[in-house]
Amino acid sequence: SQKIEQNSEALNIQEGKTATLTCNYTNYSPAYLQWYRQDPGRGPVFLLLIRENEKEKRKERLKVTFDTTLKQSLFHITASQPADSATYLCALDMGDSNYQLIWGAGTKLIIKP
Amino acid sequence: DGGITQSPKYLFRKEGQNVTLSCEQNLNHDAMYWYRQDPGQGLRLIYYSQIVNDFQKGDIAEGYSVSREKKESFPLTVTSAQKNPTAFYLCASSIGWRLAGAYEQYFGPGTRLTVT
Numbered sequence: 001s002q003k004i005e006q007n008s009e010a011l012n013i014q015e016g017k018t019a020t021l022t023c024n025y026t027n028y029s030p031a032y033l034q035w036y037r038q039d040p041g042r043g044p045v046f047l048l049l050i051r052e053n054e055k056e057k058r059k060e061r062l063k064v065t066f067d068t069t070l071k072q073s074l075f076h077i078t079a080s081q082p083a084d085s086a087t088y089l090c091a092l093d094m095g096d097s098n099y100q101l102i103w104g105a106g107t108k109l110i111i112k113p
Numbered sequence: 114d115g116g117i118t119q120s121p122k123y124l125f126r127k128e129g130q131n132v133t134l135s136c137e138q139n140l141n142h143d144a145m146y147w148y149r150q151d152p153g154q155g156l157r158l159i160y161y162s163q164i165v166n167d168f169q170k171g172d173i174a175e176g177y178s179v180s181r182e183k184k185e186s187f188p189l190t191v192t193s194a195q196k197n198p199t200a201f202y203l204c205a206s207s208i209g210w211r212l213a214g215a216y217e218q219y220f221g222p223g224t225r226l227t228v229t
Contacts, residue, residue, distance in 0.1 A: 093214025
């Protein structure tokens, strides 16, 4: 079955630097991959969606890449700020005939001033 | 403001009691979902509904029940049969459902249930 791996260790980044988070999957390549932000005790908030035929997607300071050869998506935050500190989740679909997303456990990002 | 509301934010129950978690959305979305979140784990799907009066089991439906009598509402009941009910419960909705990955999901603020 499909598995998603995100770094379980927290990522500590100095303010102003680029933070890069990784989402790896094990089996088939999904048609879509999504990234969400979750603050403690709150529901996730959608950030970006990337399709399998897209290499890269950008939104303001955020950039997502999708490499189906490596079975990996990278999520970048440029010019990071302490307010970017949160847990970031990736999610992907399970194929055309399924109506569910499967979710990674998330990576906690800490931006230090 | 459009969005999803969940109530209550915190819920405490004794073992052996059923409890119902509320989820309401005013986004006019067809699809609604219930997830469970435990520390160190990804969101796990309990139930989902694509249309009123229809719902499907997710990966961990045992010990839970749902109803979808109105488009806006998708309450979750945690029954006494659920062996480990203490968790953070999240309700979500999306505008479409045929290709789940193609649509962003909107989440409520969550309900933290503690059963002792």
